[in-house]
């Protein structure tokens with residue numbers, strides 16, 4: 001094992017390989033508050049990559065309803081239970097005295113999947129990551145428990161009622177998932193054939209189909225269960241981050257080779273998804289880049305949080321947490337940054353509101369944005385999560401996004417243009 005630095009945990013951790021980092025890293029932000037669970041993303045991915053024999057059960061992108069849903073079923077609660085068993089009462093976060101760039105959420109004192117595996121062995125020797133192989137039944141029915149709500153009256157473990165809507169004592173939310181193209185991937189760590197690699201140009205994690213022998217160690221070790229076995233090829237497969245699009249190979253979207261977002265991102269009608277590439281320095285740190293929307297949302301404003309950072313793979317999928325869900329549940333899933341993220345989202349300031357406009361405005365990847373100030377158009381009183389009130393000022397700023405080559409690829413405004421149909425011409429006008 002080597003020692004590597006995991007900024008999401010705020011500490012060094014053990015990993016089977018030494019630090020090695022790509023020049024840029026594929027990353028994405030999902031705004032859970034806006035998802036309508038239409039599954040357009042799921043089907044965009046399915047119809048592009050997993051429509052063949054042996055792939056019937058595969059959903060590289062899926063959207064499940066939490067807290068009961070899961071694909072495969074109970075993937076997260078099973079692993080959380082295994083980690084707790086390895087380190088009873090030790091899986092907790094130490095609050096940081098103040099937020100720093102290298103430990104923005106405090107320090108995780110528990111064991112990651114790599115650190116908790118040391119006492120476990122399989123036929124090849126010591127295990128490199130704690131995990132399990134889901135059963136065939138668990139992969140079935142990927143959207144079971146869709147919109148099943150959780151309340152307090154029958155709860156064994158009391159997460160509490162809905163936070164934002166106390167008149168409804170139940171809650172659920174949609175969780176959008178795909179491979180996180182982790183910085184320290186569990187799948188890569190566990191592969192005895194070194195068939196899994198991380199591309200130096202964009203950090204995308206791929207399985208070399210020539211080298212793979214279908215041992216399924218990656219399926220077992222990926223804590224997010226995003227590596228999947230295909231019986232017809234007897235190899236494992238996973239999300240490829242639509243790499244031809246990232247490389248600007250789609251002639252329609254990228255006539256001049258501009259990097260484009262993946263299919264699941266680009267198809268989202270809920271406009272919850274924004275994907276990008278962030279610059280990484282030789283030591284593996286994110287290069288400061290305030291005008292890159294990804295950097296701004298994730299590192300500058302800390303409004304988008306990694307999913308289950310305590311697993312230790314440093315996932316590159318980030319989520320703006322849902323406002324109405326009990327905080328204890330969200331903190332288990334997204335770490336200690338939840339309250340701060342929700343407070344900002346509840347009443348976004350002018351800069352934040354501008355960046356939030358960029359979600360799903362272009363299929364090209366936005367590398368940089370800028371704003372042109374507009375006039376004040378509204379003042380709204382907002383009730384904050386703690387019950388206090390704040391006044392939000394809304395300015396109709398123009399937000400401009402630029403692609404990899406510095407060419408403008410989108411221009412939008414905070415206020416959406418509206419058109420009112422003349423009532424005398426349309427009986428259904430309101």
Ligand code: SF4
Pocket residue numbers: 034035036037038039040041042063176267268269270271272273
């Ligand atoms: S396409 Fe967008 S809104 Fe629809 S389920 Fe997927 S993430 Fe949610």
Ligand code: SF4
Pocket residue numbers: 178179180181182185186187188205221222223224225226227238313
């Ligand atoms: S999410 Fe799973 S499959 Fe994807 S890189 Fe991380 S460990 Fe590997």
